[in-house]
Amino acid sequence: MKLYHFALSGHAHRAALFLSLAGVPHELINVDLAAGAHKEPDFLAINAFGEVPVLDDDGIIIADSLAILVYVARKIGPSHWLPADPAQEAEVQRWLSVAAGKIAYGACAARLITVFGARFSPDEVIGRAHATLGVIEQVLATRRWIAGTEQPSIADVALYSYIERAPEGNVALTGYPGVLAWLRQIEQLPGFIPFARTRAGLEA
Template sequence: MIELFEFALSGNCYKVRLMLSLINLKYESRIVNGLEKEHKAASFLAMNPFGQVPVLKDKGNVLRDSQGILVYLALAYAESSWFPMDPVQSAEVVAWLSTAANEVSRGPGALRSHYLLGRPINLEEAKSVTENVLSILENRLTNRNWLATDSITIADIAIYPYIALCHQGKVDLFPYENIRKWMVRIESLPNYISMQGIDKQVL
């Protein structure tokens, strides 16, 4: 049985849960106690020396990092369209995974952490990064349904959570019609699951 070590309110953990649900994979959730620093304990650091969730265990393999776990699930269990092997398309998917780990994390993700969890950040920088990445996403989704290819890929799953949680970082998505339509397409997928804090889009 697949095991997912996670925080319930983590967008990065949620993207793994969402992917598991979309491809109809059963798993066991292992909630890590963040208040007691369980993710910094020696037993957890043996799985991920960075002391971060999510961590996924499957068939004796221990995998860390939400983007890396999405790649693993796509290649091991999903249809090839989730992570295409065409060199240009696969490079496009990886580029969006990098965006999820970089700009989305430093922008919308950081703002959410600040306003929801009280974490200190460079507020003006996070706002600037957020405005830039939302503008790029809005333009990218003009006349196209998905970010990387003509069908949904793990690129969309990697980007979606912290965009869907933007309101918790005091970011209004109303001006971004293309982004909101893209979110509706994701939220309409069979086996879609939500998480606390995500309100499904109504156009």
């Protein structure tokens, strides 16, 4: 497998993280976003939206980080990463939707302001990030993993990157002990790879 990747992208990190956690052999191919490589015809041919990550599995092209998580989980066969039980799978899918929505327009957007100069309202996206973190903190008070599974699932992987680097977007995690404990236990999993850090926001 080849994963088209950019080190400072949380979307790309979650895909690379899962490939590593799942022990799937792969090659990381850096896409130089600063140089506009994602807008070149060769890259647009595999993802017309011009976004990373993109997975190339021997000619099968999977664009979108969450689609990659689902694809790889199915590819490796039945496992705790994507449960076969309908209720548990639905709960995993629920948190994938949170990653695509509330995290993307909260903690992720806040980080885009400080790291990439995005033009969002800081107060709005930081407020949204804290509202989402408050719910996650409540959920983690009654379960070890976010989807209520006995072992980690792709839902945990999907949420990890932007929550862990939220302080770069001026979103403090100090008031969320359950979230912090959850982050640390993900980091203890075999195959864990860290998300690249920048000196931005509260990390400056």
